[in-house]
Amino acid sequence: MREENNVISSKYKILDKRKEEYPYKQSANTLFRFMSEFEYLKESLQEMVFFSRYVKEDVSFLGLEYDGKDLKEIAFPMLCFCDVSLSRISHHCKFYGYYGIGFAKSTFEERPINCIRYQNVRDYSKTVHIGKNPFTEAFNQFFGKSNNSSSEDSELYKLRDFLWEELTLIKPIKGIMNNNKKNFHDEKEWRFVPKTSGGFHLQNGEKIPYLMNNVEHSELLESTLNEYSNELKKDDRRNDPNLHLKIEINEIKYIIVKSKKEMLELISFIRNLKLSDDDKYLLIASIVVYNQLIEDI
Secondary structure, three states, rough: OOOOOEEEEEEOOOEEEOOOOOOOOOOEEEEEEEOOHHHHHHHHHHHEOOOOEEEEOOOHHHHHEOHHHHHHHEEEEEEEEOOOOOHHHHHHHHHHOEEEEEHHHHHHOOEEEEEEEEEEEOHHOOOOOOOOOOOHHHHHHHHOOOHHHHOOOOOHHHHHHHHHHHHEEEEEEEEEEEEEEEEEHHEEEEEEEOOOOOEOOOOOEEEEEEEEOOOOOOOOOOHHHHHHHOOOOHHHHHHHOOOOOOOOHHEEEEEEOOOHHHHHHHHHHHHOOOOOOOHHHHHHHHHHHHHHHHHHO
């Protein structure tokens, strides 16, 4: 094996140590984050950051246990993105909102953002697998009793972190959301989730909790999620890169608004941002009006 000009050659293949591009052939080259309110879009552009929010996830399909109780719901901070092409965003916008920012997927690959895993919900006892889902068995063995979940053993810490991180990236293929039947796999979701430890740590070592319906709250109310989400934007948490996702202007491909009226309002808003003229022009040039777009797709 020899190395010349950042290229390693062997008898089997040539490996370029520099960044390689792997173009997407059957999925979008853009990751979108959609929002329900125009004000959320303006806040994101003004701050040039996406603030993580607590989101409630139904995990009852996994049959999990925590401290001897069934774990039905869990809420944790996250940011969600969809891998959906422009020609297919209409259904997604109707559900999540008509305001969004699209980013070059290749640039986001260098961020701590991952595709989630869609779990086929089935009865394992009726298949060649005997017993429960292997993830469920591992989680329940570790967290089902309180003595394990509070263990100080360093090796068990690693297992605990791994199980929590896996849980934050699992979703059923289909289910119910806001009283609507939904095929979640259609969304091709990617997530930014701060590192886990049954909660996670900020730069100053402060721990931010996960919320579970069988522990802190008998029910995870929207007001509770808003309260905890607002706490994430206070003081030094607001600028913590481990908690929130900074937006780079050169990564933005599209800014979506619903109407021409909102486009004009957004242009005026961008002109007043504390940015260079070139950056303002780049943002304005990225604006797409949803109501016009859907007429041609």
